[in-house]
Amino acid sequence: MQEAIEIAGMAIAPGGRELLEIPVTRLPTQTSIALPVTVLHGCEPGPRLWLSAAIHGDEINGVEIVRQVLERVHPEQLRGTLIAAPIVNVFGFIEQSRYLPDRRDLNRSFPGSPDGSLAARLAHLFMREIVSRCTHGIDLHTASDHRTNLPQIRANLHDRETRRCALAFGAPVAIHATTRDGSLRQAAAKRGIPVLLFEGGEALRFDMTAIRVGVAGVLQVMTTLEMLPAAETSPALVPPEQPLSTSMPQEVFQTKWVRAARSGILRLGVRLGDRVEKRQVLGVIADAFGATAATVRAPIAGLAIGQTLNPLVNQGDAILHLAVLGADAPVALAIAPQGKHARNSS
Incomplete structure (x- = not known):
């Protein structure tokens, strides 16, 4: 029988769905800033998967991907736990900026520090409350700097479990990619957690094809991990600009x-x-x-x-x-x- 999971001091019972507001800091106005997290805790034990988006605050496709996944998944059908953080860099999201107020890149600040910069503190909070409780992770991104990307997975394809999840995601391309110093993927990998990084579309724009690929990909990974029954992985209900490919992803090294x-x-x-x-x-x-x-x-x-x-x-x-x-x-x-x-x- 599944036990309750505790995040930020709150216990979520099996079969529960909770929206948490994890305190981060206060603005100079003393307005409280919190990290929004939705937890779906299944009735049966299983993998614990996190979804993260908007680590770069202007990369918003992932926010919509997480919303649609949460719309499709229900705790009573879930094995294990889904922890969704659609807006990690709350500061950058509000300002429509890649960075935090001190111009630091959050995805170069992991695993962070409780006594460091604002970016380091937020990274430390995310590692402590989210990553440490998970067995797998999917981090959702777009291109930056006036660029756009074909939907693609970047991951360590030399690792069996990571490659299994990368191919299950079903993006057109799965790229073997080394980790960057200070990235969430590097920090999680050092803890033995397989992580996929999804890239698709451009900053500050919804790309409906990339969103559709992302939603279907997350659900397909959850099915591969036996968190969901296979019937739950039908394509997302978003009008496609082009049909989703049913072929295996192109592996690229x-x-x-x-x-x-x-x-x-x-x-x-x-x-x-x-x-x-x-x-x-x-x-x-x-x-x-x-x-x-x-x-x-x-x-x-x-x-x-x-x-x-x-x-x-x-x-x-x-x-x-x-x-x-x-x-x-x-x-x-x-x-x-x-x-x-x-x-x-x-």
């Missing part, structure tokens, strides 16, 4: 940014999801009159997984992100034995 060889106005001729061949023309960079133009060609064969949305580029700017395919793609390393993800995550 290297990516490469195509950069501008000169400054000017970019006219890109490929779209997200397009496959390109080596030396294929991707677009042109010209002046305002089109009098002088430089052709942009693909340095490798690949799949377009990210691109700039700003046509004004400086020399060296990243303009198109390619997943390396074909002869240029590296060979995958051996997958770690079950249960070794904590020590083999980079």
